[in-house]
Amino acid sequence: MRYIEQEKVVRRMNGRMVINRVFQGLFMFATALALLALVILLYRIVSQGAGHLSLDFLTNFASRFPDQAGIKAALVGSIWLMAVVAPTSILLGVGSAIYLEEYAKKGRITSFIQMNISNLAGVPSVVFGLLGLTIFVRALALGNSVLAAGFTMSLLILPVIIVAAQEAIRSVPGELRDASYGMGATKWQTIVRIILPAAIPGILTGSILALSRAIGETAPLIVVGIPVIIQFLPEGVMDTFTALPMQIYDWSSRPQAEFLTVAAAGIIVLMVVLLFMNSIAVFIRNKFDKSY
């Protein structure tokens, strides 16, 4: 007695192949749609803004006159911002990840913390802006400085870095830990000498992608009260500043049509910075990639 009749299988084969094809096409269409949106976006921005791009655009401060408007203050301001955000968020994020993965006892409290970190990653950035306004700008009286904005941004991307670092740490094979502990290494020695070196590609890739998000965020900066028009560069972390997305937001909301080209040029600069950061991430991943 056979359960599978060859005749029926053959009869149904055509139908199965059609369905197979249909879904393949559907998924290709979905991918193509996303790509198309990206291409249109890039084309529009580049065709609009390329004409305004010049060395002057990079070295001029903001101006009332569109043809003199430059992005210097915003570009330098964004670099200052990253100089605060990167060390703060990576140190705190990796520290938390190490604690959660290597030290914390697995239990209700840990899984509660874990759940909340994942939830925090989904909180809108405006809310983080309000948090930063309350704590850093007002309570700690840091004002609308690089430091206040940097700490706010660090909080915003901290959950993402923690989760990425945890995953990187978790992917280090348990056999390596066993080998280290088995020779009498302490937990700290094992973390520093075995786990972190093996996890660093994953940690850095995750961190840089999170930083890319921070460099493009506008909402928290608006809430924290970062000005748009600034005719000087910050000289320290306590000075005020402006950032690329703020400047772009301002230009795109001006009534004069010429400022739209300026905004487009600003977006090109922002995208180049983003692309640069992402390529660093790719480079690091490829350079340190080890197969176990």
Next chain:
Amino acid sequence: MNTATIKTKIDTARPVTAEQADKESVYSTRQLNLWYGNNHALKNIDLEIGENEVTAIIGPSGCGKSTYLKTLNRMVELVPSVKTSGEIQYRGRNIFESSYGVEELRTRVGMVFQKPNPFPKSIYDNIAYGPRIHGIKNKKILDEIVEKSLRGAAIWDEVKDRLNENAYGISGGQQQRICIARTLAIEPDVILMDEPTSALDPISTLKIEELVQELKEQYSIIIVTHNMQQAARISDKTAFFLNGEVIEYDRTDTIFSNPADKRTEDYISGRFG
């Protein structure tokens, strides 16, 4: 290398001389019980493990043999929810004493794992890892330890020209001998081996078995194995574990030629397991 070589190995390894029978104990296990959560994994274990001997632990999967081995250097405590009772004396001191640091114990008791697990570092750094974590920085001393350990694990000639290459680039059998060398580098007293040849081909297995024979001159070796022929070939004493209990523990030739318990006989003759 073929079965003929392996057979001669069996014959030379078999005889247990009289003085080996009453050597000093390295480990005395008394009334050891261990639970993973509610699972009673080891039940009232009593075992004396002799100095400069090879003690084999055999038994079917899930009988607790690996658990027992990992209890001897307290690696088992890396599993959360483990509870133990009873005591294990190592050189006369209870390893469960709160004042006994696991790091200190694991410096005296090295371990070789089932799957070769070198670090993703150079061969040199793999061997130097143990000495370095114990504070040796002097390059000359490290060089000497690396050479001595690699010679001790019979792999010096194969890797001496590629000490700076990544340990992942060599074969599985060589990796396992690197792991043994890495263990020798901490100058242990006891070496625990958890099925060290189960992931290796027959020729690599033979090399490790020969190595175990040489190492027992200087170290006490406890080896968990799935392979009964291996236990017969290389060990002086054999313990048969079943369902978390020690069914029989005796000299290897007695266990394999004249077992006292019916279950031991059934197991070694291949009737189950």
